[in-house]
Amino acid sequence: MKKVLFVCTGNTCRSVLAHQYAAKLAAEEHLQLQFSSAGLAAEKDIPQPRAVADLLAKEGIKDFKNVPVMLTGKLIKSSDLVLALTAGHKDEIIRRYPRAAKKTQTLIEYAGFGNGDIADPYGRDDFFYFEIFKLIKTAVKAALEKLKKEVK
Numbered sequence: 001m002k003k004v005l006f007v008c009t010g011n012t013c014r015s016v017l018a019h020q021y022a023a024k025l026a027a028e029e030h031l032q033l034q035f036s037s038a039g040l041a042a043e044k045d046i047p048q049p050r051a052v053a054d055l056l057a058k059e060g061i062k063d064f065k066n067v068p069v070m071l072t073g074k075l076i077k078s079s080d081l082v083l084a085l086t087a088g089h090k091d092e093i094i095r096r097y098p099r100a101a102k103k104t105q106t107l108i109e110y111a112g113f114g115n116g117d118i119a120d121p122y123g124r125d126d127f128f129y130f131e132i133f134k135l136i137k138t139a140v141k142a143a144l145e146k147l148k149k150e151v152k
Contacts, residue, residue: 002151003034005079007089011039011068012048013122014085017133018107020061022140032151038075040092042068051129076100083107086117111142
């Protein structure tokens with residue numbers, strides 16, 4: 001089973017949205033993929049924004065629990081693919097874990113959309129979360145198409 005790790009700053013918004021949405025789509029297609037998420041500066045007591053749960057509930061992903069997870073070498077080592085939400089995240093992952101360079105890309109890059117960042121919606125209004133999630137969903141769908149070819 002291929003393991004994919006999404007990484008953002010605090011593991012409360014973007015990486016959670018990508019992780020949960022990718023897991024839902026992969027399960028629907030019975031793909032042998034496992035998803036997780038972590039943050040470069042995650043703190044367990046930072047609350048998940050309500051907008052994250054609301055957006056995922058609209059996708060049929062309800063009652064999930066997310067406690068922010070700090071990125072560790074163990075998580076990096078156990079992952080086959082690391083998808084950062086920004087180029088800055090990617091650079092920091094590679095700086096901290098040089099051996100991860102070959103398996104680390106941004107989500108936008110891996111999806112085949114060139115270079116680009118997925119902006120942090122934390123603390124912004126619900127519309128901003130909605131727009132960010134639209135971008136994440138598009139990129140995750142494209143990434144899953146690529147992953148399907150790799151796991152077959």
